[in-house]
Amino acid sequence: GVIDPVKLDRLAEVAIKVGLQLQPGQDLVLTSSIAALPLTRRIVEQAYKAGAGLVTPIFSDDEITLARFRYGSDASFDRAAGWLHEGMARAYAQNAARLAVRGDNPSLLSGQDPAKVARANKANSTAYQPALEKITGFDINWTILAYPEVEWARQVFPGVSDEVAVGKLAEAIFAASRVDNDDPVAAWREHNAALAKRTEWLNGHRFHSLHFTGPGTDLTLGLADGHEWMGGASTAKNGVTCNPNIPTEEVFTTPHRLRVSGHVSSTKPLSYQGTLIDDISVRFEEGRIVEATASKGADVLNKVLDTDEGARRLGEVALVPHSSPISKSGILFYNTLFDENASCHIALGQCYSKCFVGGDKLTPDEVAAKGGNKSLIHIDWMIGSDKVDIDGVHEDGRRVPVMRAGEWA
Amino acid sequence: GVIDPVKLDRLAEVAIKVGLQLQPGQDLVLTSSIAALPLTRRIVEQAYKAGAGLVTPIFSDDEITLARFRYGSDASFDRAAGWLHEGMARAYAQNAARLAVRGDNPSLLSGQDPAKVARANKANSTAYQPALEKITGFDINWTILAYPEVEWARQVFPGVSDEVAVGKLAEAIFAASRVDNDDPVAAWREHNAALAKRTEWLNGHRFHSLHFTGPGTDLTLGLADGHEWMGGASTAKNGVTCNPNIPTEEVFTTPHRLRVSGHVSSTKPLSYQGTLIDDISVRFEEGRIVEATASKGADVLNKVLDTDEGARRLGEVALVPHSSPISKSGILFYNTLFDENASCHIALGQCYSKCFVGGDKLTPDEVAAKGGNKSLIHIDWMIGSDKVDIDGVHEDGRRVPVMRAGEWA
Ligand SMILES: [Zn+2]
Ligand SMILES: [Zn+2]
Ligand SMILES: [Zn+2]
Ligand SMILES: [Zn+2]
Incomplete structure (x- = not known):
C-alpha cells in the first residue's frame, strides 16, 4: 500500500x-x-x-x-x-x-x-x-x-x-498528528506543555472581549464571564486526561452569547456533513447573526442557522498562529479537524461547559447565566489568516495586542 | 467479480x-x-x-x-x-x-x-x-x-x-434462495403455498408427540399443548407477512419443554458463533439434556448447555425432507441457515411463542404453562437424514407415519 x-x-x-x-x-x-x-x-x-x-x-x-x-x-x-x-x-x-x-x-x-x-x-x-x-x-x-x-x-x-x-x-x-518521529508520545507531551503556556497567559489576562480586524472582518467578540482558556491535553469529568483532537494546535474558550457585534469573513472553505460552504460572511448584533452570505453552500448555511435559537450564536473562539505546522504545510484539507488547526476560528452553536473556571461543576443554567451558548449544533469555521490582528480588551477599555498579522504578539 | x-x-x-x-x-x-x-x-x-x-x-x-x-x-x-x-x-x-x-x-x-x-x-x-x-x-x-x-x-x-x-x-x-430465475417473487409465492399445505396437514393431526428413530437416535419428542406448525411466510404481530429465513424449507413447531425423552445424534456439524461442533449426541430425561457429547467443540457445547436452565431443553422441532433442494445439492454449508433447511432439526433454548394457536396474544406465563421453553439461547442443530423415520403419536397411542427414510410418508 x-x-x-x-x-x-x-x-x-x-x-x-x-x-x-x-x-x-x-x-x-x-x-x-x-x-x-x-x-x-x-x-x-x-x-x-x-x-x-x-x-x-x-x-x-x-x-x-x-x-x-x-x-x-x-x-x-x-x-x-x-x-x-x-x-x-x-x-x-x-x-x-x-x-x-x-x-x-x-x-x-x-x-x-x-x-x-x-x-x-x-x-x-x-x-x-x-x-x-x-x-x-x-x-x-x-x-x-x-x-x-x-x-x-x-x-x-x-x-x-x-x-x-x-x-x-x-x-x-x-x-x-506528530507520528512522523520515533517517540510520538513524548512529542505530544512537549506539545501539550507548549499549549499550556499559552492558556496560562490568556487566563492571566482574562480579557472582557477580543477585537478581530482584517479583510472583511471587524468583530468585537465578548468572552463569557469566568471563561477559561483551554488547549491540548485536558481532564474529563471522569478524571481521565485526554487530547480530544489529533491534531490540535488551538487554544480556545467560550464567547459570551449576547456580546458579539460586527462582521467577520471566513478565510477557508468549510466542509459541513458533505457540503462545501465557501466565502462565508456574517454580521452579528448583540451576539446574534442577523445576516449571512456565502458564495457556495449558502442554502445549507442558512438552514443550519435556523436549526435553533443557539445556532445563530457563538459557542467557541479559538486562536491558532498562522505559522502553525498545519498552516505552514500550505495544504487546504477541506476537513475541519485540520483546517481549524491552521487558523483562528469560531464555532456556531453549543459551547463547552468545561471552558469555564470550575466548569465541571456548573449546571446548564449556570453556564447560560455566564453567557455560555446552547444549541443542537457545534460547527467550527475559519476566520484567521496572516492579515488578521487581534487585541484583547479589558473591561476598562485597556487593549493588549494578542496577535499581529496572524502571529502571537 | x-x-x-x-x-x-x-x-x-x-x-x-x-x-x-x-x-x-x-x-x-x-x-x-x-x-x-x-x-x-x-x-x-x-x-x-x-x-x-x-x-x-x-x-x-x-x-x-x-x-x-x-x-x-x-x-x-x-x-x-x-x-x-x-x-x-x-x-x-x-x-x-x-x-x-x-x-x-x-x-x-x-x-x-x-x-x-x-x-x-x-x-x-x-x-x-x-x-x-x-x-x-x-x-x-x-x-x-x-x-x-x-x-x-x-x-x-x-x-x-x-x-x-x-x-x-x-x-x-x-x-x-430461489433467485436463479426471472421472477423470484413469484417463485417464493408458489413455495410458500407448498409449505402451507404441509403445516395444514400437521395442524389437522395436532400430534401429542413425535417419535424419531435412526442411527444413534430413539427420541420421543412431546409437542407443546396447543402448538401450531408454521412454515414459509408468516404474519408478525405488526401485521406484516414476511419470510424470516431465506432460504427456508422447514415446517416447525414448539416441543413441550418437560416431555422429551431418549437419545438423539446430530447428522451434520453445527457452526455456533465461530466454533464447529460435530457428532453431537445427547440424552433427554423429562425434557432435560442430562448427558451431552461431541467429537469436536464439546467444551463449547457443554458451556452453552450451562447458559441457563432453558438451554438444556428444546424450543423448536422442524421437519425438512431429505429431498429438499438444499439437501439434494449435496453441499455441507457449515451454516445453520442452510444446513437446517437440508435436514430435520431441533433447537436448544427459546421457543417461538408464535408457534401456538393464538400465539400472538399469549403472555410469557401462558406460553410456559403450555410447555413453551424460555432461554437466552436458540441454537438449531441437525438430526435428520435419509435413515431417519418419524411417527406422529396421538394422545391415545395411535401412530401415523410422518416421514420414512427422510421423506414425507
Ligand atoms: Zn476549536
Ligand atoms: Zn469547535
Ligand atoms: Zn428451524
Ligand atoms: Zn431455529
Whole structure:
C-alpha cells in the first residue's frame, strides 16, 4: 500500500495512549467509515492491548449514505436513528470512552438537494443531542483523528493519481498528528506543555472581549464571564486526561452569547456533513447573526442557522498562529479537524461547559447565566489568516495586542 | 467479480419484498459483516426504493472480533454492548424491521480458548435478550439471508481457488434462495403455498408427540399443548407477512419443554458463533439434556448447555425432507441457515411463542404453562437424514407415519 504501516500503527497508538488515555477495563465506542478500516482495526488492537473492556465499532459507508438521497422517499429525510444515539449516550453515562475516525469525502452530498440535506442534518442533530451533551460537557475522555480516504485525498491533491494523492494526504496527517518521529508520545507531551503556556497567559489576562480586524472582518467578540482558556491535553469529568483532537494546535474558550457585534469573513472553505460552504460572511448584533452570505453552500448555511435559537450564536473562539505546522504545510484539507488547526476560528452553536473556571461543576443554567451558548449544533469555521490582528480588551477599555498579522504578539 | 451482479440484485430485492415485505415509512435495522458490503449496499438501495424510513446498518468485522481474543484482557470476555442491544430492542418496539446478512467464517474462533468464547457468547446472549424476545415473539417483520464471504466459501469448497469457491457458494446461495430465475417473487409465492399445505396437514393431526428413530437416535419428542406448525411466510404481530429465513424449507413447531425423552445424534456439524461442533449426541430425561457429547467443540457445547436452565431443553422441532433442494445439492454449508433447511432439526433454548394457536396474544406465563421453553439461547442443530423415520403419536397411542427414510410418508 501507499500508506506507511509503521506510521499508521503509531497513529493508532497515539489515538489510544494520547488521544484517549484509555483506562484498563474501560469500554470504547468507536465510529469510523468502512473505508478507514485499516486504521480502525489497528486502533481496536491498541485498545485491547491497553486493557480495554469491550470495543464497539459503529461503521458508516458513503454509498449507503448516498443511497438515501438517491432513492429515499421524502419522509425519510426527517428520520434519525434515535435508538442508536440514545444508546451511545447511555454508554457514555456508563463511562465508555469515545473515538471518531474521520476521513469522509468533504463534498459527498454536494450534488444533493440542500433542503433534504438540511432536514437530514437537523433530524440527526436532534437525535444526537443526548450523546453530544456528554461529549461537549466532557463527561468522558474522547478523541477524533483522521484516516486518508481516497475521495478526500482526491480533493486535497487534485490532478495526481489516487495512489499519489492518498500517499501525500497520509504523510500530511502523520506529520500534523506528530507520528512522523520515533517517540510520538513524548512529542505530544512537549506539545501539550507548549499549549499550556499559552492558556496560562490568556487566563492571566482574562480579557472582557477580543477585537478581530482584517479583510472583511471587524468583530468585537465578548468572552463569557469566568471563561477559561483551554488547549491540548485536558481532564474529563471522569478524571481521565485526554487530547480530544489529533491534531490540535488551538487554544480556545467560550464567547459570551449576547456580546458579539460586527462582521467577520471566513478565510477557508468549510466542509459541513458533505457540503462545501465557501466565502462565508456574517454580521452579528448583540451576539446574534442577523445576516449571512456565502458564495457556495449558502442554502445549507442558512438552514443550519435556523436549526435553533443557539445556532445563530457563538459557542467557541479559538486562536491558532498562522505559522502553525498545519498552516505552514500550505495544504487546504477541506476537513475541519485540520483546517481549524491552521487558523483562528469560531464555532456556531453549543459551547463547552468545561471552558469555564470550575466548569465541571456548573449546571446548564449556570453556564447560560455566564453567557455560555446552547444549541443542537457545534460547527467550527475559519476566520484567521496572516492579515488578521487581534487585541484583547479589558473591561476598562485597556487593549493588549494578542496577535499581529496572524502571529502571537 | 465472480458473483453474478444480476442475481445479487435479485437477492436484495427478495430480501426486501419477500423476506421483509418492508412497509413504506418503516425503519430498518440491518446487521451485516463488512465483507458482505456488496449485498448490503444493494439491500439498502432496495429498502429505500420500497419507501423505507431510515435504514441503519450495524457492521461487524472478523478481524475486530478476533482482536479481542488475541489481545483482550481477561475481564473483557464478560462484557457486552448492552447499550446497543437495548437500543435495537427499542427500535423494534417502535416497529423497525430487522434484517441480518450472514456469511461469517464458520470456524473463526475455533483456535481460541473455549472458556473465553463461551463467556463472550454468554455475555452477548444476556445483553441481546431484550432484542431477541421481540424477534422470537415475532413483534416485527424480520429476515435472515446470506452472502458468500470468502472465508466461508473456502471451508465449503476446499481445494479450489478463492475465486472458484466464492463463485460456487454464490450460485448455491442463489439457487437455495430461489433467485436463479426471472421472477423470484413469484417463485417464493408458489413455495410458500407448498409449505402451507404441509403445516395444514400437521395442524389437522395436532400430534401429542413425535417419535424419531435412526442411527444413534430413539427420541420421543412431546409437542407443546396447543402448538401450531408454521412454515414459509408468516404474519408478525405488526401485521406484516414476511419470510424470516431465506432460504427456508422447514415446517416447525414448539416441543413441550418437560416431555422429551431418549437419545438423539446430530447428522451434520453445527457452526455456533465461530466454533464447529460435530457428532453431537445427547440424552433427554423429562425434557432435560442430562448427558451431552461431541467429537469436536464439546467444551463449547457443554458451556452453552450451562447458559441457563432453558438451554438444556428444546424450543423448536422442524421437519425438512431429505429431498429438499438444499439437501439434494449435496453441499455441507457449515451454516445453520442452510444446513437446517437440508435436514430435520431441533433447537436448544427459546421457543417461538408464535408457534401456538393464538400465539400472538399469549403472555410469557401462558406460553410456559403450555410447555413453551424460555432461554437466552436458540441454537438449531441437525438430526435428520435419509435413515431417519418419524411417527406422529396421538394422545391415545395411535401412530401415523410422518416421514420414512427422510421423506414425507
Ligand atoms: Zn476549536
Ligand atoms: Zn469547535
Ligand atoms: Zn428451524
Ligand atoms: Zn431455529
